[in-house]
Amino acid sequence: MSRTVEPLINDEYTGGPPTKRVLARLQEKRKEGRKVAGVYCGYAPTELILAMGISPATLCAFSNATIEAAETVLPANLCPLIKSSYGFIITDTCPFYGLADVVIGETTCDGKKKMFELITDLKPTWIMDLPQVPDQEEAITNWTAMIRKLEGFLETTFGARTTDDGIEDSIRDINRRNAMMREVFEFAALRPAIVGWREMYDLTFLAQGSSGKDMEPVLTEALRKLEERRDGGYSYGPAGAPRVMVTGCPVGGDAEKVFAIIEEAGGVIVALDACSGFKPYMTDTAEGTGDPVRALAERYLKIPCSCMTPNARRLTEMTRLIEKMRPDAVIDVVLQACHSFNIESHKVGEHVEKVHGLPFLKIVTDFSLGDVEQIRTRVEALLESC
């Protein structure tokens, strides 16, 4: 039976957007005199940034409200995430950008790359050239060099310093954080579900730029509550609800409409397989290699983003997650004009249907509410087939 239980994170921000909690934490760091680096993507090497005493801040990218302003400059037929990010900057409405001393970007896609060119004169902005054929030896060498160059940029800009030992410590700290996050996901795998997407998202969002040390008390408490829920026979969502795994582009803010529709249609979301969800926590960096930056390069190039080619790891990681979370259906969320996720969806769909025998649905959407009913029809039909 469902009943009210204490939220996994129980503070004044519970129930609201997770951004406010992260902002409050960053403002504290700022007061302590720490520098802030704005980041857009999971390829920004958190371990290095933290090792240099700088706090990473994920910049705003998920609101429909800033798109109109962005379209005065950017083409309308562009990924909403890029338009929203740019709109936040030119309307000066992203508090994280306001706090950031520098911005770190990566050449993940053409749209972002060219958008970054339009913001470089506003704040010191460092672009990392991301190799996109990740299994070649040169890719590791080049990405190692890019991480070293980022270190150099942060040194010159802030006078910040770290050592390989410092980076190694940071790697161990983030590995610890990721391991605890994976313990949370183990609870999310339980059947019936004992945790909903909102609480998982609160945790994945908060952990993104946080050190293991900062996350430890939060995660220890969350894990204790999850144990209590499990032992107390609590279940989340309607009895027998189809379990849904959501994969694809990052989802947050106004794109959360898809999550809401899935729950309204009677489903329960058991896995968030995107950079905004579980992805950043699924792999660890090798410890004690003697070359921590190279170890970082190897770990980051394992992120199965659709910008990589071939991206076979997306399918093997997905299989791992499906076997663990045991969903009844998989939904691939593609943001409008994100060509790489859109094309890759074909392979993902075949994999889900043929290898796992699960129903699959691709949804192409943006941050507006105009397509809610069309998405609802598709999601309801998918869940009816479970």
Next chain:
Amino acid sequence: MRTAGLDIGSRTVKLVVIEQGETVLTRKGLTSHDPLEAARALMEGVNYDTIVATGYGRHLLKEHLDCPVISEIKAFALGAKAIYPTCRVILDIGGQDTKAISLNEAGEMSKFEMNDKCAAGTGRFLEIMAAALGYTLEEFPKAALSAGRFEKINSMCTVFAESEVISLTAKGAARPEVALGIHRAIVSRSTTLLKRIAPSGEVFFAGGVALNGCVETLIAEDLGRPVFVPPDPQMVGALGAALHALKSGGREDATP
């Protein structure tokens, strides 16, 4: 037991009542700006034990009648299976969307594809293009079929395609040839969806656009596969909903 299915589509509302496996009543009306009123008008004086709603307005009806709802994809799968039990491929072109559905050996929905969120290449598209060429909906397919060649329409966006039609007629293109071009455009879009989900097999063609003989002919030609249009293609979804009502057997929450 007498069960009813109500399909509130973007352009028309359809009601089917079944008893002992036989359809005993069918009614149809325009959705208008007030779908709830349109549904009420349709249901006036109709007796049934339980009702299930489908179509875009299904949740509106759920709120007001407290009746169960199913998606139109499931409704079309159920309705088509009842009319033509061995058919495994369904194409439904309605007022604002196109759905291709494939069924498994047991006749259950296994896969579906829908057009993007805009009404390109749907019934509404045909209505607007017919009007742009000055044809009624009855004349439009006949004129298209009478053409020996066609003018290619490149845009599938209703607004852009209308501009294209106007440019073509301004250049003196023959109306039937433009009409055929429009039909070809909508057909190639639908067959792409079909090829994606069901590369072979006879196609069960339903929805308002199935009343258009030219679309039917061109789909069969384009796919090289037989196309079956049921006697009342607009009623398939409502029939499916009525069948679902029968199957779920007057559940407690189905209080009309």
